[in-house]
Amino acid sequence: MRVGLTGGVASGKSTVAAILAELGAVVVDADQLAREVVARGTPGLARVVEDFGPAVLTPEGDLDRAHVGSIVFNDEAARRRLEAIVHPLVFERYAEIEAAAEADGETDRVVVHDIPLLTETGRAGEFDAVVVVDAADDVRVERMVRDRGWTREDAAARIAAQATREERLAVATHVVVNEGGREALRARVVEVFGDLTGDQREPTP
Known part of the structure; x- marks a missing residue:
């Protein structure tokens, strides 16, 4: 189910x-996955930087979530660009987690x-x-x-x-x-x- x-x-x-x-x-948290797919060193983060520029990074190389939030919540087009990057990656992780649950015999x-x-x-x-x-x-x-x-x-x-x-x-x-x-x-x-x-x-x- x-x-x-x-x-x-x-x-x-x-x-x-x-x-x-x-x-x-079994609860799968989209917010947690959304953080994972744009973690340091991921292809997701590279795509965000390519689209929004290096200013979205902290000095340590992580995504500056507060800065990105200030951008996208004042600009609908920017928010949709970010979602177009993050959402497909999150749903890919969903599929992987479901497959793992099935492999563990949790299909019921x-x-x-x-x-x-x-x-x-x-x-x-x-x-x-x-x-x-x-x-x-x-x-x-x-x-x-x-x-x-x-x-x-x-x-x-x-x-x-x-x-x-x-x-x-x-x-x-x-x-x-x-x-x-x-x-x-x-x-x-x-x-x-x-x-x-x-x-x-x-x-x-």
Whole structure:
């Protein structure tokens, strides 16, 4: 069972991914893979430097993620150029991880692909199910201001740079609303996991 997990910034997607892992799912983190494919010495990093110039590197030769972020979040064309480099490399790594899981005899497990920009990349149809973690925009803004120290303007800009809630919900087979407490969130994730596995009992890892 291949499951795509997505949600807007500050929706609580990472928390849901952690709960799914506790329940026994194999979770593949797109953000982690995105860092791996542009690590120092990789072809991915070389392509980013070729496109954006050597100014995107730190003195040590790593990708200056803060600098790149300041570029792409103010320039949609630049963001799309970066995504065109990184996203295909990330999906190649997904395939490698799935192949390794299959080789280890884990074909009966739920493999969850934690992908923040699943909707934006148009790959929702590649999964057996898509779980969308949802919360109202104003709730997410409050979380970013409170938990990350962002300004409301920065928070609103980050939301605007992603797919809308309506666009994400349109590709969902399961929706996890995260506007309450951790207990309610976990109960809903357990329910969704039961739907995915066909077992309504809480699984043991």
